[in-house]
Amino acid sequence: MSNGEILYQQYKPLLFSIAYRMIGSVTEAEDIVQETYLTFLQLDQQAITDKKAYLCKMAANLCLDTLKSARKKRETYVGPWLPEPLITKAAATPEDKVIEQESLSVSYLFLMEKLSPAERAVFIFREVFAFNYREIASMVDKTEANCRKIFTRAKGKIDRHQTPSHLSYEKNQQVIGDFLHAFKNGDTEKVLSLVSEDVILYSDGGGVVKAALKPIETRDRVLAFLTGIAAKAPKGLQTLPQSINGQPGIIHAIGTKIYNAVSFTVYEQRIKQIFIILNPEKLNHLSCFAPIS
Structure with a gap:
């Protein structure tokens, strides 16, 4: 294995976590990581002193290009735009743990849409990965002072709109499981006790499905x-518990086809937000999690 391949394997989880958080697409994040690697292999690696920072900068630039080209499409998107769901599991290595943080939740990534591409890059590098401003300035080609201003502006936007949440996986799993069981069995009193009065539901069909x-x-x-x-659920619809973006969720499947993915925000033992992703284009990568026919 070449030095370039070793570096790629070492930093692949980090690069994916940066790309996914910036653009909210699993498939595009994977493409960006692959393109970063292939481009990096063609460079004189001996001349690059800080390879980690250089790889992050390459990935960030590709993400910024993707966001700029996707801006018009997202502005005309039919209905709420939600990120592609990411099926997660227990981290096996320290490097993998970067995709198991609060900033991975669907609720958190949904807020990223309120930031400009530059704000998103600076905010993620600083808030999520704790790069210093000198490193960030180098990665986004801006001054340190400018990066500080961008971060302050971005954090203010996030703080104003962020929904409080509890991230205890086991406790949230209990709340969501109890809710699904009570809802299925028509236990109205129990359902009401598990859902916040000011709950908000977002559903993303992208104009492709209802x-x-x-x-x-x-x-x-x-x-x-x-x-x-x-009441209108298709015949044969199966409910499958899954860990979605680091928190308990569910996917629905019909046969071997994923029908939707559902994520929740839980606060004070009650459901505060529900995200239903129905757009088939955002579910294709989940086909491997469908039941085997």
């Missing part, structure tokens, strides 16, 4: 919407 075009707010409206969906 979904709510605007967020659904308040407990009564959200539960009415979910009841309507359940």
Whole structure:
């Protein structure tokens, strides 16, 4: 194995976690990591003193190009735009742990859409990966002072819109499991106790499949919407518990086809947000998690 291949294996989890957080797409993040690696192999690696920073800069530049080209498409996107769901598992190595943090949640990535591409890059490098401003300035080709201003502006936007959450996987799993069981069995009193009064539901069909075009707010409206969906559920629909973006969630499948992926935000033992991803283009990479026919 060449030195370049060793470095690639060492930093692949980091590069993927940067790319995925920046663009919210599993498939595009994987493509960016691959392109970063192939380009890096063609360079004089001996002339690069800080290879980690250089790889991160290459990946970030590709992400910025992707975000700029995707901006118009996202501005005209039909309904709420949600990130592609990422199926996660227990981290096996220290490097893998970078994709098991709060900043991986669907709720957190959804907020990234409020940031410009430059704000997103600076914020992620500083807030998530704790790079210093000198390193960030080098990676995004800006001054340290400018990076500090960009970070402050970006953090202010996130803090103003962020929904409080608890990230205890086991406790959240219990709340979500109890909710699904109570909802399925028509235990209205239990359902109401597990859902916040100001809950918000987002569904992303991308104009490809039917979904709510605007967020659904308040407990009564959200539960009415979910009841309507359940009544029209396709025959043979299976509910499969999965770890989605570092938190307990579910995917629904019909045969070997993924129908949707559902993620939750839980706070004070109640569900605060529900994210339903229905756009088939955002579910293709989950086909390996469908039941075997």
